[in-house]
Amino acid sequence: MTYETILADTRDGGVGLITINRPQALNALNSTVVAEINTALDGFEKDAAIGCIVITGSEKAFAAGADIKEMQDLTFPQTYLDDFITAWDRVAGRRKPIIAAVSGFALGGGCELAMMCDFIIASETAKFGQPEIKLGVLPGAGGTQRLTRFVGKAKAMEMCLTGRMMDAEEAERSGLVSRIVPAADLLEDALKTARGIAGMSIPVAMMVKESVNRAYETTLAEGVRFERRVFHAVFATADQKEGMSAFVDKRKPDFKDA
Numbered sequence: 681m682t683y684e685t686i687l688a689d690t691r692d693g694g695v696g697l698i699t700i701n702r703p704q705a706l707n708a709l710n711s712t713v714v715a716e717i718n719t720a721l722d723g724f725e726k727d728a729a730i731g732c733i734v735i736t737g738s739e740k741a742f743a744a745g746a747d748i749k750e751m752q753d754l755t756f757p758q759t760y761l762d763d764f765i766t767a768w769d770r771v772a773g774r775r776k777p778i779i780a781a782v783s784g785f786a787l788g789g790g791c792e793l794a795m796m797c798d799f800i801i802a803s804e805t806a807k808f809g810q811p812e813i814k815l816g817v818l819p820g821a822g823g824t825q826r827l828t829r830f831v832g833k834a835k836a837m838e839m840c841l842t843g844r845m846m847d848a849e850e851a852e853r854s855g856l857v858s859r860i861v862p863a864a865d866l867l868e869d870a871l872k873t874a875r876g877i878a879g880m881s882i883p884v885a886m887m888v889k890e891s892v893n894r895a896y897e898t899t900l901a902e903g904v905r906f907e908r909r910v911f912h913a914v915f916a917t918a919d920q921k922e923g924m925s926a927f928v929d930k931r932k933p934d935f936k937d938a
């Protein structure tokens with residue numbers, strides 16, 4: 681796995697890029713890769729220059745799931761005592777926006793990792809699926825819950841019960857991915873999108889992420905109340921003054937993340 685910081689140019693913000701790189705196993709996610717992703721994310725979250733993160737894989741595979749060879753001999757006490765898979769949840773708990781740039785297979789834990797990100801940009805070759813049932817298990821990194829929220833019960837149930845894959849078009853139609861781009865443009869498109877987000881006020885982008893995520897966790901009334909409190913709070917930031925002044929002055933805003 682590699683990760684790098686792409687520093688800000690004059691207008692846009694800095695982006696953290698994580699590339700899953702285990703080609704011999706179609707980027708299957710073993711515990712080392714998951715630990716490396718978390719280490720990279722820890723660094724990006726602490727780095728004030730980074731405003732958005734992109735996680736990607738290769739053209740053939742974003743990730744073909746959790747590493748089956750690592751899991752095959754595990755016993756119940758081992759999974760229970762080690763709290764197997766729970767380390768993956770740290771991706772979903774991150775505060776800075778994360779984009780998944782998906783080409784090729786995003787299966788099992790690969791699909792679950794993509795769904796833990798804030799949105800998915802897919803190449804036209806992307807294939808999503810939760811095939812765990814074919815291995816005699818079920819999705820264990822949130823797939824039954826997140827897929828259902830993205831695509832609804834009927835499709836999620838069918839995919840989890842049959843292991844059928846969904847292509848990029850169906851995934852876009854169903855609300856799993858935000859956009860489809862040509863495979864050759866995927867990374868540049870995701871990085872451009874990430875740079876744009878990183879060029880906003882970073883604390884405000886984080887508040888947007890937190891507020892949208894509330895929609896998944898609470899009632900509409902509670903969610904709207906939360907949004908209203910956060911909305912009032914942004915008027916205490918210099919970035920609100922800068923953003924609105926820049927609009928009135930017909931110039932580009934220069935956010936200070938303050």
Ligand SMILES: CC(C)=CC(=O)SCCNC(=O)CCNC(=O)[C@H](O)C(C)(C)COP(=O)(O)OP(=O)(O)OC[C@H]1O[C@@H](n2cnc3c(N)ncnc32)[C@H](O)[C@@H]1OP(=O)(O)O
Nearest residue numbers: 704705706708744745746747748749787788789811820821
């Ligand atoms: C998160 C939790 C709790 C669970 C999971 O994620 S369970 C895993 C879910 N994923 C899968 O079941 C997908 C398994 N992979 C496949 O079905 C196929 O590899 C494929 C359809 C994605 C691609 O098939 P293809 O014929 O193009 O390639 P293969 O020859 O099958 O694979 C190449 C190479 O990669 C190894 N590989 C692929 N996926 C995994 C995986 N998830 N874990 C470990 N290794 C994987 C595959 O064994 C082969 O390696 P060898 O050449 O050494 O046999």
